[in-house]
Amino acid sequence: MKMVGRIFLLFLSVYVTVAIAGKAPPPTFTEKGKALVEKLCEKSEDKAFCVASLTSRPEAATATAPKLGVIALSIASSNASDTSFYIKAKLKQKNLEPALEDTLDDCSKNYLDAVAQLDDSLAALMQNSFIDVDIWLNTAISDGEACENALDDRAGNDVELARRNSNLLKLCKDALLINTILTP
Numbered sequence: 001m002k003m004v005g006r007i008f009l010l011f012l013s014v015y016v017t018v019a020i021a022g023k024a025p026p027p028t029f030t031e032k033g034k035a036l037v038e039k040l041c042e043k044s045e046d047k048a049f050c051v052a053s054l055t056s057r058p059e060a061a062t063a064t065a066p067k068l069g070v071i072a073l074s075i076a077s078s079n080a081s082d083t084s085f086y087i088k089a090k091l092k093q094k095n096l097e098p099a100l101e102d103t104l105d106d107c108s109k110n111y112l113d114a115v116a117q118l119d120d121s122l123a124a125l126m127q128n129s130f131i132d133v134d135i136w137l138n139t140a141i142s143d144g145e146a147c148e149n150a151l152d153d154r155a156g157n158d159v160e161l162a163r164r165n166s167n168l169l170k171l172c173k174d175a176l177l178i179n180t181i182l183t184p
């Protein structure tokens with residue numbers, strides 16, 4: 001099932017890439033800092049979360065749109081790394097319920113992938129390779145969704161991991177939104 005999902009994601013990424021290629025030039029923004037953050041977060045699924053996360057970094061106060069893209073990816077990458085460490089710590093606990101251990105194992109693998117993909121996204125953004133950023137971010141989102149499915153489908157659920165995973169998905173989607181805006 002995982003392979004089918006990845007193949008679907010690959011085809012979706014190709015479709016998005018073709019759609020992006022025909023877009024008009026990205027908008028130019030005169031705003032900076034919080035005013036720009038608010039404008040970029042307008043279409044977010046959770047505008048308040050988007051604004052709060054992006055403005056949590058001091059450099060966002062004077063950031064331009066490209067810099068906010070870097071900030072968004074950096075925050076998502078930090079979140080994924082922290083969550084990966086959280087999962088590893090939970091797995092070291094003795095006497096875990098088997099269902100929870102299975103869920104944590106699945107999520108651990110997904111988060112290792114997501115961390116790598118977010119790091120690749122950041123490297124691609126630094127090279128203005130917006131299409132690659134889109135592909136890597138969609139793949140990281142797919143990994144977060146796979147963890148979410150494991151949390152939802154099994155008896156072994158971890159409330160803190162579910163919260164962290166929900167935040168990762170929001171952060172990745174917000175970074176994807178900003179990347180889409182920046183894509184020429």
